[in-house]
Amino acid sequence: MKRVKLLDIAHSRSGDKGDSSNIGLIAKSPEAYEIIKNRVTAKAVKEHFGSIIKGKVDRYELPNLLALNFILHDSLGGGGSQSLKNDAQGKTHGQGLLLMSIEVPDDFELSKDENRPEI
Amino acid sequence: MKEPLRIANGQGFWGDSVDAPARLVRGGPIDYLTLDYLAEVTMSIMQRQKSKNPKAGYASDFVNVMREIFPELIEKGIKVVTNAGGVNLDSCFEALRETAKELGLSGVKIGIVSGDDLLERLDELLGNGTELANMESGKPLSEIQKSIVSANVYLGAASMAEALDRGADIVIAGRVTDTGLTLAPMIHEFGWKATDYDLLAAGTVAGHILECGAQSTGGNYTRWWDVPDYANIGYPIVEAYRDGSFVLTKHEGTGGLINKQSVSEQLLYEMGEPSNYITADCVVDFRSVKLEEDGENRVRISGVKGGPATDTYKVSINHFVGYKASGSLTISGPFAVAKAEKCAEIIWQRLEDAGFKYEETSTEFLGLNSSHGDINPMPEQVNEIVLRLGVRDNDKASVERFGKELAPLITNGPPGITGFAGGRPRPQNIYAYWPALIDKDLVRPEVRVETI
Structure with a gap:
């Protein structure tokens, strides 16, 4: 097995729903979908975000879009206009999830991403 | 009936690009322009503005946009559907009438959709035993009644479609579902019925993809390094068919990109339970949405399944x-x-x-x-x-x-x-x-x- 970042195999987008945020995580290929479906559990997401998420995490599967949807409960410091957070709407949570490191089989080939800048 | 019907979105929120509406009108063919100005907190801001100035409380940006594009809309036969009326539909209408007069336009039909604003009706409703309990905490509204600044129902597409049926060129609403702005023209043009659940669901998905402006055309896109010409990003256009299928595209020569990933990202934006997406018009199962790429910057969306609407409206x-x-x-x-x-x-x-x-x-x-x-x-x-x-x-x-x-x-x-x-x-x-x-x-x- 080797380790990759979710950024290497998926897309994401996040937004707010009251005091919860949601993250859509979309795999780049059917093979990548099988991996995120197995590895990116609600528990893994909760642990990844640590103290940012005060509540539970719900997870839904959308195989038609090769996607998972996560609800991060109590993650916005009150949400809406109540929150004192710089990111009161969870706009940054999607990018945060893509930093998660996961295991993939050694022969898993990353798709070409030629325009991607070097970090 | 026009088919495909081209519905564009030139405003995803109050504060979005001021140039996007004009660029949609001038950049190629569209039949309808939708402009979405209202977020949840916007209603309270507008009520506050109205309490200080009885003529305020609507999206004034809308009137500025109309001043710029009104003659071209009439000339090209492009209709507008917007929630710019906020909490003061009458003043929004008056401002639009004044603008038309300044521009020498006449004979334009304006549809006004009201009834969403419950602020003046709260005593009556609570008095009649309507609880308006908080959906999350279950507490009754009476506990906080004195501190309420705004209360609006999310109306569906039906009233906006009725305004179009009655000949409106411009439809101004207050609090309506964001998706209804897109669905209303489809109901009007295609004659969809309240029981055409899959079709209403398809139109709702189209509305969900459009409602955040350029977020479906390369904005907020994960692989931003692949997005060409952000400065000139094209705003989204749906080419809709009466069978409920549609293609998401943008004007030729604009920046941004449309592919299955950009559409998928937006489909999941602000999503709760995907199988149970409730609007005033229907309930959509987002697990039914099928995407296929249909040429450069074109994605075809089909297969959408939905069910009947619930007996309730959501109140914000x-x-x-x-x-x-x-x-x-x-x-x-x-x-x-x-x-x-x-x-x-x-x-x-x-x-x-x-x-x-x-x-x-x-x-x-x-x-x-x-x-x-x-x-x-x-x-x-x-x-x-x-x-x-x-x-x-x-x-x-x-x-x-x-x-x-x-x-x-x-x-x-x-x-x-x-x-x-x-x-x-x-x-x-x-x-x-x-x-x-x-x-x-x-x-x-x-x-x-x-x-x-």
């Missing part, structure tokens, strides 16, 4: 819960992080010594960890950091006092602090969101069509 209520303020200082290196921590410590100490306490405070280090907490390893050194502090409290004077504690640090704290522009942070009102449900038969949507 905002109530006043106190004040907050936040402000920031830029702290340069060496020792940027240590100095920022010291600055925060000094400010909180001074406020405590002066006898001020807050219900909530926040200390964030922008440039270090404010967005992602401890997901990333901390850098050993940063060149500079923005310290962002905030307070929340019921007592306005305490919040105001906080705003006076930042600037002094520049001369009486550690060295190398700057970035204090724009004056002292001022207390802002905080409105909490109270989502509720109301039986549909208690709400009376009204449609009137006026020729100006």
Whole structure:
């Protein structure tokens, strides 16, 4: 097995729903979908975000879009206009999830991403 | 009936690109232009504006947009559907009438959809035993009735479609579902019925993809490095067919990109339970959505399944819960992080010594960890950091006092602090969101069509 970042195999987008945020995580290929479906559990997401998420995490599967949807409960410091957070709407949570490191089989080939800048 | 029917979105929220509507009108063919100005908190801001000025309380940006494109809309036969009316439909209509007059336009039919605003009806509704309980906490609305500043039903597409059926060229609504702005033209043009659940669901999905402007055409896209010409990003256009299928595209020659990933990202934006997406018009199962690429910057969406609407409308209520303020200082290196921590410590100490306490405070280090907490390893050194502090409290004077504690640090704290522009942070009102449900038969949507 080797380790990759979710950024290497998926897309994401996040937004707010009251005091919860949601993250859509979309795999780049059917093979990548099988991996995120197995590895990116609600528990893994909760642990990844640590103290940012005060509540539970719900997870839904959308195989038609090769996607998972996560609800991060109590993650916005009150949400809406109540929150004192710089990111009161969870706009940054999607990018945060893509930093998660996961295991993939050694022969898993990353798709070409030629325009991607070097970090 | 036009087929395909081209419906564009030129405004995803109040504050979106001021040029997007005109670029959609001028950049190629469209039949309908939708403009979405309302977020949940916008209604409370508009009610407050209206309480200070009886002619305010609608999206004034809309009138400025219309001043620029009104003649071209008439000439090209493009219709507009918008929620710009906010909490003051009459004033929005009057402003539009004035604009048409200034431009020498006449014979334009304006449809006005009202009935969403429950603020004046709350006594009656609560008196009749309607609880309007909070959907999350279950508490009855009567507990916070005195602090309510706005209460609006999310009306569906039907009333807007009726306005179009009655010949409206421009439809102005208040609080309606964002997706309804797109669905209404489809219902009108294709003659869809209230029981055509899959078709209404398809139109709702189209509305969900359009409602955030360029977020479906390369905006907020994960692989931003693949997006060409952001500066000239094309806003989204749906080419809709009467069988419920549609293609998402944008004008030729514009920047941005459309592919299955950009559409999927937007499909999941602000998504709750995907199999149970409830609007006033229907319930959509997003697990049924099929995507296929249909040429460059074109994605075909089909297969959408839906079910009947529920017996209730969602009500968006905002109530006043106190004040907050936040402000920031830029702290340069060496020792940027240590100095920022010291600055925060000094400010909180001074406020405590002066006898001020807050219900909530926040200390964030922008440039270090404010967005992602401890997901990333901390850098050993940063060149500079923005310290962002905030307070929340019921007592306005305490919040105001906080705003006076930042600037002094520049001369009486550690060295190398700057970035204090724009004056002292001022207390802002905080409105909490109270989502509720109301039986549909208690709400009376009204449609009137006026020729100006």
